[in-house]
Amino acid sequence: MKYPGITDLKMAEGLIFERSHAGRQAYSLPEENLEGVLDAIPANMRRTAVLPLPEVSEGDVVRHYTILSTYNFSIDHGFYPLGSCTMKYNPKINEEIARISSFSQLHPEMPTHLSQGALKVMYDMQNMLSEIGGFAATTLNPAAGAHGEYVGIGVIRKYFDEKGDTKRTKVIIPDSAHGTNPASTTLHGYDVILLESDEHGKISLDTLREKLDDTVAGIMLTNPNTLGVFESDILEITKMVHEAGALVYGDGANMNALLGKARPGDMGIDVMHYNLHKTFSTPHGGGGPGSGPVGVVEKLIPYLPNPFVAKKDDDTFVFAASDRSMGMVRSFYGNFAVILRAYVYILEYGNQHLKEIAENAVLNANYIKAALKDTYHVAYESDTLHEVVFNDQDMPNHVTTLDIAKALIDRGFHPPTIYFPLIVHGALMVEPTETESKETMDAFIDAMKDIRKQAEVNPENILNAPLKTRVARPDETLAARKPVLTHCTTDFCER
Numbered sequence: 001m002k003y004p005g006i007t008d009l010k011m012a013e014g015l016i017f018e019r020s021h022a023g024r025q026a027y028s029l030p031e032e033n034l035e036g037v038l039d040a041i042p043a044n045m046r047r048t049a050v051l052p053l054p055e056v057s058e059g060d061v062v063r064h065y066t067i068l069s070t071y072n073f074s075i076d077h078g079f080y081p082l083g084s085c086t087m088k089y090n091p092k093i094n095e096e097i098a099r100i101s102s103f104s105q106l107h108p109e110m111p112t113h114l115s116q117g118a119l120k121v122m123y124d125m126q127n128m129l130s131e132i133g134g135f136a137a138t139t140l141n142p143a144a145g146a147h148g149e150y151v152g153i154g155v156i157r158k159y160f161d162e163k164g165d166t167k168r169t170k171v172i173i174p175d176s177a178h179g180t181n182p183a184s185t186t187l188h189g190y191d192v193i194l195l196e197s198d199e200h201g202k203i204s205l206d207t208l209r210e211k212l213d214d215t216v217a218g219i220m221l222t223n224p225n226t227l228g229v230f231e232s233d234i235l236e237i238t239k240m241v242h243e244a245g246a247l248v249y250g251d252g253a254n255m256n257a258l259l260g261k262a263r264p265g266d267m268g269i270d271v272m273h274y275n276l277h278k279t280f281s282t283p284h285g286g287g288g289p290g291s292g293p294v295g296v297v298e299k300l301i302p303y304l305p306n307p308f309v310a311k312k313d314d315d316t317f318v319f320a321a322s323d324r325s326m327g328m329v330r331s332f333y334g335n336f337a338v339i340l341r342a343y344v345y346i347l348e349y350g351n352q353h354l355k356e357i358a359e360n361a362v363l364n365a366n367y368i369k370a371a372l373k374d375t376y377h378v379a380y381e382s383d384t385l386h387e388v389v390f391n392d393q394d395m396p397n398h399v400t401t402l403d404i405a406k407a408l409i410d411r412g413f414h415p416p417t418i419y420f421p422l423i424v425h426g427a428l429m430v431e432p433t434e435t436e437s438k439e440t441m442d443a444f445i446d447a448m449k450d451i452r453k454q455a456e457v458n459p460e461n462i463l464n465a466p467l468k469t470r471v472a473r474p475d476e477t478l479a480a481r482k483p484v485l486t487h488c489t490t491d492f493c494e495r
């Protein structure tokens with residue numbers, strides 16, 4: 001059986017330099033057209049020796065890159081239940097529209113009277129996201145969720161600075177938060193105050209009350225939180241924070257659970273980032289390009305980054321700027337091609353059907369939870385929405401979360417998020433999203449049950465997994481921090 005992402009070794013034979021044959025080529029150029037062109041290159045900039053490139057045919061090149069593309073796992077390959085990251089299927093209509101040449105060939109320096117279509121997309125998108133989240137305005141500038149956090153906290157900083165309220169030097173962050181939350185606040189010079197979750201995995205009003213005073217600039221919370229648990233005291237929380245003179249930052253990474261059902265702005269959230277890739281089906285991975293638009297309440301609008309798209313009285317669109325803004329945070333105006341894909345996705349669903357995303361995301365997560373709760377330990381008893389966190393408590397024969405994740409790879413699934421959130425020892429965080437069918441989830445459930453059974457009767461297979469991949473267990477830290485991206489033969493290195 002061939003699993004997604006696992007290429008059989010025969011296909012992997014012969015990297016591009018090993019396929020090289022003297023004299024073979026993939027191009028033909030009319031020599032006479034190069035005359036004069038070569039003379040135009042200054043002598044000191046010309047090569048003196050032939051570059052030792054592989055000599056290959058077009059077919060060799062195509063096969064090389066096609067094979068490389070199969071070494072990875074993607075949402076187009078199979079089930080990718082990476083909790084908190086919301087790896088939902090990206091509809092191909094998004095790609096089709098993003099590739100229309102009048103969008104894809106648009107230069108950011110194009111005069112605005114020639115790019116009205118793109119400006120309208122951005123203007124509409126600002127408004128649609130404001131409407132979805134319940135905010136007064138939205139900026140499309142940030143290039144990722146974490147960048148959105150940086151911008152949102154920057155807006156809060158600018159607001160208090162302008163008020164001359166310099167005593168507020170702290171931001172409260174629950175211990176279940178994503179690591180980017182404390183990083184973003186620290187980058188703006190705030191001290192992080194850790195808020196311990198209660199026994200239900202939620203924010204405790206009493207613990208919060210103890211931490212709130214006039215030195216607190218805000219709280220940064222995720223709702224539903226990273227355990228998938230809805231902070232049901234949210235109205236009380238935002239009221240308390242506002243009464244203390246502070247602001248509420250919402251990490252909107254988990255908007256998939258709320259889309260069309262509830263609006264963070266209506267719950268008292270003052271500023272929130274969206275992760276377009278998580279909620280609105282734009283590509284994710286490889287470090288970008290991403291998009292993390294930020295919505296704010298009325299009083300924070302002046303501090304949003306510049307520029308933004310405005311509509312003039314004659315219904316044309318222009319870039320505008322606020323002189324009280326926190327400044328520019330990125331070149332031009334966000335990752336337009338990503339914003340465009342999310343725009344298509346929202347229009348595809350339309351006002352009426354957006355809520356079905358949240359309904360099915362929550363249904364799917366609870367289906368998996370119900371099917372596996374007697375096989376794997378569920379970290380918290382509380383009801384959960386779009387994701388569920390299991391852990392490796394009670395696993396036999398010293399099988400750990402990492403082993404379970406590796407054994408899933410052998411069974412053709414991308415592992416869930418592991419060891420996050422940090423408050424769950426040995427966490428396995430499963431988020432199926434709304435785009436998976438019952439059959440796919442049943443196959444995943446069977447694989448998880450099989451792993452549990454094998455852990456009891458044949459633990460070696462799980463402890464040594466994966467057994468079917470090209471690489472078994474690399475040092476994951478080194479692989480991420482110091483990847484070897486060079487393939488060397490005797491006379492050349494491919495980078």
Ligand SMILES: Cc1ncc(COP(=O)(O)O)c(C=O)c1O
Pocket residue numbers: 084085144145146147178180222226251253254275290292
């Ligand atoms: C809860 C939460 N907040 C913030 C982020 C950061 O988002 P991004 O990956 O777009 O920078 C993530 C990413 O996984 C997340 O899960």
